[in-house]
Amino acid sequence: MECTPLSTQIDHNELESITRRIAAGRYFRQLDEQVLEQMLRRGELVRCNPEEVIFQEGDEQAARLGVLLEGSLAVTSQESFLMRLDQTGDVIGEMSVLRPGPHSASVVAEVESRLVMFPNELFTAPEHSAEVSAIYLVFAHILAEKLRITTAQTRLQHGNRASDEVQPPKIGVVDSNPESLEQLLALVQDVWPRGQVSEISKEKLLEGDLTQRFDLILVDPLDGESDTEVVPAIEGCVLASEMILAVSRYCTEEGNREQLANLGVTSFLSKPFSEFDCRHLLSQLRVSYYRQRELEQVEHAADTDRLTGLANRRKLDEFIEALVTLYPERQEPFSLIIADVDNFKHYNDTHGHQMGDVVLATVSSVFKTRVRRGDLAARFGGEEFVMMLPKCNKANALRIGEKLRKAIADEDIPYQEQQPLGNLTATFGVATFPEDAESIEHLLKQADDCLYRGKESGRNVVIGANPI
The missing domain is CATH 3.40.50.2300 (Response regulator)
Known part of the structure; x- marks a missing residue:
């Protein structure tokens, strides 16, 4: 590691820039920049090469605290990945300051990285040293915030981190x-x-x-x-x-x-x-x-309906907003299909909610396997589903809706013969932007009106909107 003091007789030529960058970090935003600069003068700028070990798990080193300036650091324990730190202002080494002893984890530079490291004496509070005590208290506040955030991140990443075993590139x-x-x-x-x-x-x-x-x-x-x-x-x-x-x-x-x-x-x-x-x-x-x-x-995980595995309403709203935002530039029509499982209440009341969930999961699997690459299938609520079809005109959307309708009718679903229509089916409403609507609200209403007309006409049909 290459180390350079940030202040000796004169300040390091990057001190002002480093102060501004770290001040924007999530743990330092509440600090006055002049106070932060005074603290940074007590540290040294450290450059690390890729794969260079900054802290080694089990080593008993003097307490040091580091603040990431640029690069990416991997935190590991017992050869298992815990988290990645790659944001300016991320902090390492706080546990060695709070509880002296062997390091509980290793920290390794993944790419060429730079940090500001603070010596252990900064966190020793000699008697009658108000300045050092104040700096220690400020950092204690920062560390507490860091621990709160990184704990939440670790819990989230524990079940979501991509690994070589799960997704080999x-x-x-x-x-x-x-x-x-x-x-x-x-x-x-x-x-x-x-x-x-x-x-x-x-x-x-x-x-x-x-x-x-x-x-x-x-x-x-x-x-x-x-x-x-x-x-x-x-x-x-x-x-x-x-x-x-x-x-x-x-x-x-x-x-x-x-x-x-x-x-x-x-x-x-x-x-x-x-x-x-x-x-x-x-x-x-x-x-x-x-x-x-x-x-x-x-x-x-944040955008998925847990029962069906389809996109949830939040993801659907974001997807639609993106399509509308890009339309003026791309001038590409897109279509919306609303589908509703026919007589679903009858099925639920007759066979119970668990079997009703089986129906929803089966219908969802049809949408997953039959929508085009780039389309979005979402659960709209209850037994209603929405498909968003980018770059899709009315004629193609109607064809897709018909394929989906037939696929659901052909599914082998338990007790389907006991349904009022003698089979478990779905009805579809189709509308296209901008042919059928001038806004998303109008597009949804047009498709929903088509769905209603389909229900009124006997169900198990695909109905398209009339152009405006």
Whole structure:
């Protein structure tokens, strides 16, 4: 670790900037910046390399407290991941200050990181030292807030963290040079040992013939000395992967890197490259991958109806709002389908709520397996469901509604023959924006009116709205 005092005879040239950045952190927002600056003068700026251990579990070190300035830190215990700290102002080492003794967890830099570390004597309160006591009390308040927030985060992440075992990343490598291909495959497997790493055929990439999605593709888009395949190769990667690392001599020039970035490339590495540089970039991309998976899983839990596994009303509202927001720019129609299980009350009253839940789960599975990629199926309440269909006109929405109606009618559901219609069915109302409505409220009403008309006409039908 490289350490630099923030103040000796003169202040460190970054002290003012560091103060502003940390003052915006969640634990420091209530502090006066001048007070914070005075405290930061007592610390030192520490630079950590990737994989460098800051605290080692079990070690008995003098109490130190660190404040993250930039980077990403992993907190682990007994080789198990506990949490990630990657926000400016995140705090480490508070337990060694509050309760001296062996460290209860390890803290390791995931990428190149910088922290402000405070020495143990800052937290020793000599008799008659009002200044040190005041600083200690301020930090005690910050630590209490930190413990409250991180405890909640840990509880949340315990059941939601993406892991290699649950979601092994799919990583593809495209390189026409056999030696370079072998080197890249080995490096990826080393940095991401549980990833599903495979070679991708350059021909299939250019033809758009890849049969699976990847989380990361490493690609050299050059064809020998020719750059004629650069654009189609990158466009093929964009269609097949979330992240793209271009590893090529083509990345040497700034203009080429700018072109690749505009095409959708995530990171660049020029050939020839050092293994350290490649590992460093792969480690950063690995952090990005798991950060995104964690975010998706937390959001999924907050946005999902527990009984059916479909989106809940909160997620539906956000999805609709996004469609409306993007419409002026994209001018793409979208459709809304409301579905209601026919005579559901009769089924519930006759066979009980547990069997009613079986019906809702069965209907939900139809929506999950038959809506298009990019569509949203949500539970609207009770036995009502809503499907949002982006880039979908009225004619296609009616076809989708009819397929869903038939699929539900064809499901083998217990006691369905005892229903008033002799089967368990659903009725559908369809409306399209902006053809049938000028606002979301009007769109929902149009679809709901169609649903009502379908119920009145005998149920188990799909009814579309009349254009305005």
